[in-house]
Amino acid sequence: MGEPVGERVEAVLFDFSGTLFDDTGVLDAPALVSAAGRQGLALGPAEAEDVIRRTLRHVDSPGGFAAREGCDLSQQAHRTIWTKLIAEAGPFGPELTEAVYSCLTDPGAWSPYPDTVPVLGALRDAGVPVGVLSNIGWDIRPAFERVGALTSLRTVVLSCEHGVAKPDPALFALACERLGAEPSRVLYVGDDPVKDGAAVRVGLPVYLLPSERDASTPRGLSAVLRLAL
Incomplete structure (x- = not known):
């Protein structure tokens, strides 16, 4: 969904729940x-x-x-x-x-999908600025720190810290500003056609993951590397 992407991608912005970390088995x-x-x-x-x-x-x-x-x-x-x-x-x-x-x-x-940490690390090692943009009511940074992925992120933008939530374009614009890239050069990766897909309203190309997911199987994030590197 969104504009075709290719060499012009300078940064990648990810959703959190259902995209990088599994949301189906939190209550145990x-x-x-x-x-x-x-x-x-x-x-x-x-x-x-x-x-x-x-x-x-x-x-x-x-x-x-x-x-x-x-x-x-x-x-x-x-x-x-x-x-x-x-x-x-x-x-x-x-x-x-x-x-x-x-x-x-x-x-x-909250557990990361098997391909979350490797993909974030690959983007970091390639010098691609990476951010996370989440509609959430608590601080998710410790979840990334626990799996050694917080250092792969340049910015973490949380709705609860700014009083605005996706699909509001202002939150996407803020995340792009923090990544230091124009929206048209930031690939957004999410799983919600409405809230995440709204990134196109700010000019971001969007890659949407399928709604079906399982904590034990890769989320399909390797495709991001092909789009961004």
Whole structure:
């Protein structure tokens, strides 16, 4: 999607969730059992699985999606909106709600796709400035640092730190400015046709990944190297 790309690409900008890091297995029963214990709750594995199922069913429902509008504009908005949705899913009490939320926003719970770190490293080694632009309500930098990829990034632009979220063109423009490249020379890589595809409104060529994804298989990021190098 977007304009053809080739030798003119000077920088690459990536989405985070579903593009570089897997978003399908963040809520994990053993992790929730541990988090609940830190809140003083004794939660068994089967109970944790049930809590996760009920939470995902509610937050991913049409009503849940609608209620999440604006959740990425600040860390406080993210916490307020998500904890309300999590609590409604049970309904769950404040301790269990906090345990689920802490798992959702734990950088250690987010795993990179197998090709994420190698591709970021290859771009860095080739001297291509790389950035990440994410609609998110918490700091994702520790997730990159944990896997040794933070040094591959020139900039990380988070909606919660700027009060504006994709598809607003202003966020794409800011990221390009921080990369030091004109939008027409920045390849944007994402997975959402609406929010990520909006980069074309600022003039960025866009490469969209398929919606189907699995944490254990490469995401198809090697194609970025063919487009950018």
